[in-house]
Amino acid sequence: MPSAIDCYICHDSDGTYCLPKSYTTNGRFSGLINGKATERLTKQIILEQYQGGDVFHAGAFIGDFFPALSRTVGGNGKIISCEPVPLSYRAASHTIALSGLTNVVLTKYALAADDGQLEIAVEDEHGNNYAQTARVGAAGKSITVPTTSIDKLCKDFDISILHLDLEGAEIWAMEGALATLANPKCQLVIIENFQTDVAHRFLKGWTCCGEADNNYFFTRSDLSGQFIDEARGNLRRRFEKIIASLQSSGTFEPSQSNSLTAEEWKVFETEVLQPAYRRAEEGVLPSTPEIESVLGLMKFSRLGYHLEDTLNTLKVHFSENAHPTLAYAYASLALECDGDAQKLLDICSGISDRYPNHAEIALLTSKLYQQVGNNKAAIEAMSRALAARPGSESFKNRYDKLVSDFG
Structure with missing residues (x-):
């Protein structure tokens, strides 16, 4: 005993x-x-x-x-x-x-x-x-x-x-x-939790089919049943919150049910997620609808939707001339998937210099500088991010910690 x-x-x-x-x-x-x-x-x-x-x-x-x-x-x-x-x-x-x-x-x-x-x-x-x-x-x-x-x-x-x-x-x-x-x-x-690096490295060919109790379910086959449908519904509602945060809207009408059947899930993919994916494939432009689609794709991918496809699509448009939101979306995903921090930094730092008021790209640049060991530059980039978004408590906390640790 x-x-x-x-x-x-x-x-x-x-x-x-x-x-x-x-x-x-x-x-x-x-x-x-x-x-x-x-x-x-x-x-x-x-x-x-x-x-x-x-x-x-x-x-x-x-x-x-x-x-x-x-x-x-x-x-x-x-x-x-x-x-x-x-x-x-x-x-x-x-x-x-x-x-x-x-x-x-x-x-x-x-x-x-x-x-x-x-x-x-x-x-x-x-x-x-x-x-x-x-x-x-x-x-x-x-x-x-x-x-x-x-x-x-x-x-x-x-x-x-x-x-x-x-x-x-x-x-x-x-x-x-x-x-x-x-x-x-x-x-x-x-x-x-949905861990992007785990999905990218070890679960290629698996599909994220639902969420329950903050656990994410991956399968290589179609699953059916009352409780897995409820988990699909939970994941769908997380996607819907992302869609609601974007000005552009899909055509999917959410059902009133607390669960989502496999067939309803296919409709959701067809009418909401796939159009956003196609817009990115066709070429991302620095205009509101397309850029919002990029942000949506990044967030969807962090919940298991077409992670590898999204990475490959956004990588094509990732260059020194990229829109800062596109650069942020791709480089964030790539870094989470064991991307080369120095290569990502080489492009993101230049884009952040040209767009000093873009908070997200400044934040990401700060993280990349810290990843490669340049803590002084990480503090400077974080200062720029905080100036672009002065009301953000999380930005301020990160800046203060950087200064405390390395300043």
């Missing part, structure tokens, strides 16, 4: 959980104390889409997914998981015992391309150890943990669903999952 923890013993319709009291200090998981399940829609989608095989789930946190996943695979499969934070690992071990789960394989590894070691923060600079402090490179108290790859952990299993919730460390985990992803039996990948 795992060692004792100062914790709450919580219950929901799936099982029983060990929740360390320190993890409730910021209120995020206090609902579990009252029997409110975490990330309910995500669990429902996994149950709906499971077609046999094993499920890989990391990080385990307190094992809040374990009872639902265990019920999903039943006696036909296993749950393979890992949790490197000692307190979370102990809590997850308690959850397994409390819920009487026999088909969960829990390890203490952090995920990377191969075996090794990694430092992760377990407390913030104020000594708090709530769940979100466990990040690679975060300020605070750190510990060294062993690493291994998803492929090694899963070599004896038949993974059909891969679910990663790693507080931003997904990119390193995916480097060690190439064989797992290449297996045709792996049909569903779930990633917390």
Whole structure:
């Protein structure tokens, strides 16, 4: 039996959980104390889409997914998981015992391309150890943990669903999952947040088909079902907010339903997203409708819509004479997809000099300067961005931090 923890013993319709009291200090998981399940829609989608095989789930946190996943695979499969934070690992071990789960394989590894070691923060600079402090490179108290790859952990299993919730460390985990992803039996990948670099490097040929609980669902086939349709609807509404922020409008009339069927999704793509994509392909001009389409494409791509196509299209028009909004759209996406920061900077810095009142290109130029190690130039560019948008709190915070760190 795992060692004792100062914790709450919580219950929901799936099982029983060990929740360390320190993890409730910021209120995020206090609902579990009252029997409110975490990330309910995500669990429902996994149950709906499971077609046999094993499920890989990391990080385990307190094992809040374990009872639902265990019920999903039943006696036909296993749950393979890992949790490197000692307190979370102990809590997850308690959850397994409390819920009487026999088909969960829990390890203490952090995920990377191969075996090794990694430092992760377990407390913030104020000594708090709530769940979100466990990040690679975060300020605070750190510990060294062993690493291994998803492929090694899963070599004896038949993974059909891969679910990663790693507080931003997904990119390193995916480097060690190439064989797992290449297996045709792996049909569903779930990633917390839409991470452009992960999609670009590891999920080419996969389609982002929905969002639930801030998790994004990628598939290589058409999925159908009540809950995945609800996730499609969530993604559609995020797209609609982008469209509403642009002066140009599409012809798509949103349905009154809270979900979006596969057929409705195709209509949405045909009537709203594809026309914007075609306008960019035809040649982006420095006039309002086309430039707005470029901004829309950039934002759509960050939610999984035609990322590679958009990058290739905008790259054709990325030059020293490019409109600053086009340069910003392409270079932002390219940087997020491991683009060459110096090459991007060579063009963006000149465009920013010619358009000193364009806040976004100045902001991006500042980020690129910082990426290549020229912190003085990063501060100067950020100063220009702040002058172009003096009311922006985020711009001011970034400028102040640059000055504090490097000024």
